[in-house]
Amino acid sequence: MATSATSATSSPSSPSSASSARPELLDGRGRVVLVAGAAGGIGRAAVRLFRRAGARVVAMDRVRKGLPSGAGVLQLTGDAACEADVQRVVREAVQAYGRLDWLVNAVGAVGGGRLDATSLADWDRLLGINLDSAFLLCREAYPHLRRHKGAVVLFSSTNGRNGGSQFSGPAYAAAKAGVLNLTRYLAKEWAADAVRVNCIAPGPVATAMLDRLTAAEHVALKRAMPLGEYADPQQVAGMAAFLCSRYAANMTGACLNVSGGMVLD
Ligand SMILES: NC(=O)c1ccc[n+]([C@@H]2O[C@H](COP(=O)([O-])OP(=O)(O)OC[C@H]3O[C@@H](n4cnc5c(N)ncnc54)[C@H](O)[C@@H]3O)[C@@H](O)[C@H]2O)c1
Numbered sequence: 310m311a312t313s314a315t316s317a318t319s320s321p322s323s324p325s326s327a328s329s330a331r332p333e334l335l336d337g338r339g340r341v342v343l344v345a346g347a348a349g350g351i352g353r354a355a356v357r358l359f360r361r362a363g364a365r366v367v368a369m370d371r372v373r374k375g376l377p378s379g380a381g382v383l384q385l386t387g388d389a390a391c392e393a394d395v396q397r398v399v400r401e402a403v404q405a406y407g408r409l410d411w412l413v414n415a416v417g418a419v420g421g422g423r424l425d426a427t428s429l430a431d432w433d434r435l436l437g438i439n440l441d442s443a444f445l446l447c448r449e450a451y452p453h454l455r456r457h458k459g460a461v462v463l464f465s466s467t468n469g470r471n472g473g474s475q476f477s478g479p480a481y482a483a484a485k486a487g488v489l490n491l492t493r494y495l496a497k498e499w500a501a502d503a504v505r506v507n508c509i510a511p512g513p514v515a516t517a518m519l520d521r522l523t524a525a526e527h528v529a530l531k532r533a534m535p536l537g538e539y540a541d542p543q544q545v546a547g548m549a550a551f552l553c554s555r556y557a558a559n560m561t562g563a564c565l566n567v568s569g570g571m572v573l574d
Contacts (some may be wrong), residue, residue, distance in 0.1 A: 315478055323468040335550040337364025340457075341406045342553070343399070344368055345389050345446055346415035348375035350516025351464070351487025354428035354546035355413050356382065362412075362550060367402040371416075395445040399453070409453035411553045413462045416442045419518060420478030432480045439484035451504070458559070462493040462549045465489040465510040465564060467572045476526070483567045485510075489564055496562030507552045515539040535570030 335358075342359045346352040347368035356368050356377040365381045369389070376384045387394035403409055418438045420431060443463050454461065468477050469485025492508040499506060507510050513519055513530055519539070522530065531537055548565055551557055566572045 313517055314495070333360040333362060334547070334556070335359070335364075335554040337362035340364040340410040341402070341439075342366050342410050342411040343402055343409060343450060344413045344415060345398075345442065346370055346417060346464075347377060348372050349415055349417070350518070350542040351511075351514060352415035352547050353377055354542040355415060358543070358546045358550050359411075359413075360472050365406050365408065367378070367398070367409075369398050369402075376409055377418075382543055389414070389442035389446060392445055395442075395449050399446075399449040403453055408457060409450055410457045410459045411461070412446055412454065412459070413449045413553075414443050414446050414491055415464055415549075417466075417518070419476075419481050419521075419547050422478050424479045427479055435478070435480035436484050437485075439481060440487045440491070441507060443488050447491070447495060447506070451499070454504045455499075455502045460504065460553045461495070461506040462552045463488050463492050463506070463508040465492070465508045467510055467512045467566070467568045470510050470564070470566070470572050472573075476522075492564065493562045500561060505552075505557070507557070507560055507563045509545060509548050509552070509565050509567060511540055511574065512566075512571045513539045514542055514545055514567075533571060534568070538569060540567050540569065 327400055342364050343364055344352050344355050347356050348370035356366050356480055359366050359437025360381055367383045368376050368386060369385045369387060370376055371388050373386050378384060385398050385401055387398045389395060420435045447461060466485040466486045468482045468487050489508060492506050495506040548567060
């Protein structure tokens with residue numbers, strides 16, 4: 310459902326020309342970003358940050374509750390693991406705002422438990438949410454991103470880098486490793502179009518995703534982090550903004566760790 314969808318009135322300044330008049334990290338004026346998973350902790354923070362940078366934002370999630378609203382924000386609901394829904398969302402986004410410059414996919418869900426306790430249905434569901442969503446959103450957004458030399462930010466996880474654990478389960482670990490290599494694959498395939506693709510690999514971030522942990526598990530997790538504190542969703546959103554900014558113009562195929570030192574490579 311659209312709220313305050315307006316057409317573009319200004320053309321974007323070149324991302325490669327630093328503007329001394331606007332020293333912010335990201336100049337979003339005239340730009341449009343699709344944030345998927347926008348009702349979640351990191352997604353909501355990203356919507357706020359890109360709006361503050363002047364971009365218009367398509368805020369998409371499976372659920373409406375928690376979706377940011379306001380001027381310059383188009384709310385759309387849909388299942389990011391469903392091909393027809395993703396096609397509709399991208400179509401409606403471009404119909405409303407006329408272009409798409411950046412894609413940030415903050416959709417995600419964790420599992421848990423051992424492999425021998427994982428049903429095929431759970432495996433498929435988690436691969437769908439965490440990996441199919443990235444494939445579908447990238448594929449559908451690509452023709453629009455290419456027009457504007459756009460950028461994509463995907464979300465892997467420390468679980469996708471270090472093998473994960475039973476806290477999040479085998480499907481999450483496999484899906485997030487898949488996101489990392491999809492990032493690298495697309496970085497190479499789309500470099501000729503100057504579409505950059507990078508990912509962020511968070512360790513624990515203070516969002517609803519950690520709500521399922523017990524107090525003792527929180528203590529143990531923080532002890533495993535050299536910096537000893539969970540990341541704030543705004544910090545992670547800031548990394549997404551950086552990856553879309555002119556400062557990252559020569560970065561593609563990268564994976565940025567924000568794990569309090571848990572993962573170092
Ligand atoms: N929070 C963490 O500790 C952490 C750590 C590592 C990686 N990540 C990753 O960061 C990203 C953002 O996570 P978060 O912490 O904001 O989690 P969150 O649970 O707060 O938000 C996830 C959002 O994804 C949405 N979603 C789930 N399935 C969907 C679907 N099929 N279609 C559309 N939307 C769907 C949910 O409704 C929710 O709003 C995810 O990819 C997550 O895996 C988070």
